[in-house]
Amino acid sequence: MNRYDHRYADPDSYRQRRRGFDSGRGGGRGGGRGGRHGGHRDDLDNLSLPKQDFGNLVPFEKNFYVESPSIRAMTETEVKMYRARREITVEGHDVPRPIRIFQEANFPDYCLEVIAKLGFVEPTPIQAQGWPMALKGRDLIGIAETGSGKTLSYLLPAFVHVSAQPRLVQGEGPIVLVLAPTRELAVQIQEEALKFGSRAGIRSTCIYGGAPKGPQIRDLRRGVEIVIATPGRLIDMLEAQHTNLRRVTYLVLDEADRMLDMGFEPQIRKIVTQIRPDRQTLYWSATWPREVETLARQFLRNPYKVIIGSLELKANQSINQVVEVVTEAEKYNRLIKLLKEVMDGSRILIFTETKKGCDQVTRQLRMDGWPALSIHGDKNQSERDWVLAEFRSGRSPIMTATDVAARGLGRITVC
Numbered sequence: 415m416n417r418y419d420h421r422y423a424d425p426d427s428y429r430q431r432r433r434g435f436d437s438g439r440g441g442g443r444g445g446g447r448g449g450r451h452g453g454h455r456d457d458l459d460n461l462s463l464p465k466q467d468f469g470n471l472v473p474f475e476k477n478f479y480v481e482s483p484s485i486r487a488m489t490e491t492e493v494k495m496y497r498a499r500r501e502i503t504v505e506g507h508d509v510p511r512p513i514r515i516f517q518e519a520n521f522p523d524y525c526l527e528v529i530a531k532l533g534f535v536e537p538t539p540i541q542a543q544g545w546p547m548a549l550k551g552r553d554l555i556g557i558a559e560t561g562s563g564k565t566l567s568y569l570l571p572a573f574v575h576v577s578a579q580p581r582l583v584q585g586e587g588p589i590v591l592v593l594a595p596t597r598e599l600a601v602q603i604q605e606e607a608l609k610f611g612s613r614a615g616i617r618s619t620c621i622y623g624g625a626p627k628g629p630q631i632r633d634l635r636r637g638v639e640i641v642i643a644t645p646g647r648l649i650d651m652l653e654a655q656h657t658n659l660r661r662v663t664y665l666v667l668d669e670a671d672r673m674l675d676m677g678f679e680p681q682i683r684k685i686v687t688q689i690r691p692d693r694q695t696l697y698w699s700a701t702w703p704r705e706v707e708t709l710a711r712q713f714l715r716n717p718y719k720v721i722i723g724s725l726e727l728k729a730n731q732s733i734n735q736v737v738e739v740v741t742e743a744e745k746y747n748r749l750i751k752l753l754k755e756v757m758d759g760s761r762i763l764i765f766t767e768t769k770k771g772c773d774q775v776t777r778q779l780r781m782d783g784w785p786a787l788s789i790h791g792d793k794n795q796s797e798r799d800w801v802l803a804e805f806r807s808g809r810s811p812i813m814t815a816t817d818v819a820a821r822g823l824g825r826i827t828v829c
């Protein structure tokens with residue numbers, strides 16, 4: 415099970431929902447848009463949205479952060495210690511200090527009242543650091559898991575943002591757009607929004623596939639300050655002109671990694687072309703692979719980055735790890751001694767840092783009579799395939815590899 419599956423009680427219901435999660439055409443038809451997971455998305459990809467003219471944009475307010483005196487009074491060491499204790503890592507220019515208690519964020523009273531009613535004791539780490547960043551009106555990359563309190567990290571600043579903008583008039587679309595990969599997540603986000611928004615008269619709606627369009631269209635036409643949407647259904651709504659994104663000044667991409675994994679990138683790009691470039695963008699992801707980073711670089715300007723916990727790979731607990739520190743000159747002899755100890759017909763994988771090192775070790779091993787072959791980035795695909803087949807079959811039970819080459823192998827079991 416991956417980290418998302420806990421939301422689904424049984425796998426069939428998960429699959430069913432996945433199939434219908436973002437059916438853009440016709441309520442409940444369930445035409446999946448699985449991206450890399452397959453599905454029929456050509457219809458959506460062919461839709462073209464009107465080109466927007468972003469000349470003569472009326473400026474809008476986006477910096478609402480007032481540092482509280484208690485935060486100003488913290489020493490640099492206290493700031494560092496707080497971040498370390500709560501596993502907060504920050505990047506970017508002019509990063510604001512984290513807040514430690516709800517009152518230090520300067521949210522409107524109704525927010526504090528709802529927080530108190532919900533019984534929250536203190537801000538979660540992502541809130542402590544994310545709130546001052548988001549309230550400053552700057553773009554933000556947040557690396558945090560679902561369950562970390564990230565939804566309120568962007569929703570409470572969103573309420574502050576909305577309250578400072580001119581009221582919506584007839585025919586205007588939302589001020590805040592939250593894109594989410596699935597309707598389940600979209601609904602969860604709206605539940606959080608409703609807890610706070612109802613106190614401030616800030617309306618929100620959820621736009622997702624696999625549900626009748628009628629009520630969603632009604633909400634959009636009536637006017638809502640916050641739209642939480644899955645990409646496919648939103649494109650349908652934009653194309654049919656049930657709404658528009660000309661008033662959006664606060665854009666959230668939630669679970670960006672998962673949206674990319676589900677193949678939503680072209681749709682996200684299409685949606686973003688409809689939004690003014692000087693918007694504030696908040697980009698959330700639980701992981702930070704290259705594609706997620708690339709998209710962030712294209713959509714965000716001078717962002718803050720906040721990471722909660724560690725992005726480092728954790729050691730697999732079921733593998734006994736032994737670390738020995740030896741000099742360069744001792745390495746080969748130590749390797750031979752180890753091979754003599756462990757070589758019992760099972761397969762052995764040796765990683766080297768460089769391709770050159772990989773070739774050298776392999777050559778030496780073969781000269782010394784060990785059945786070793788190597789793979790690395792300079793070998794062509796057919797050679798790699800052959801080496802891998804020899805290794806898998808046990809005909810050549812020792813394989814040397816650079817970790818980069820080995821990463822492309824997928825899962826190999828070394829016994």
Ligand code: AMP
Nearest residue numbers: 534536537538560561562563564565566
């Ligand atoms: P999320 O990561 O946004 O999905 O939030 C997970 C859950 O944590 C939600 O039910 C939130 O209402 C709750 N939550 C958010 N902030 C806090 C907090 N500061 N203290 C306790 N629970 C919170």
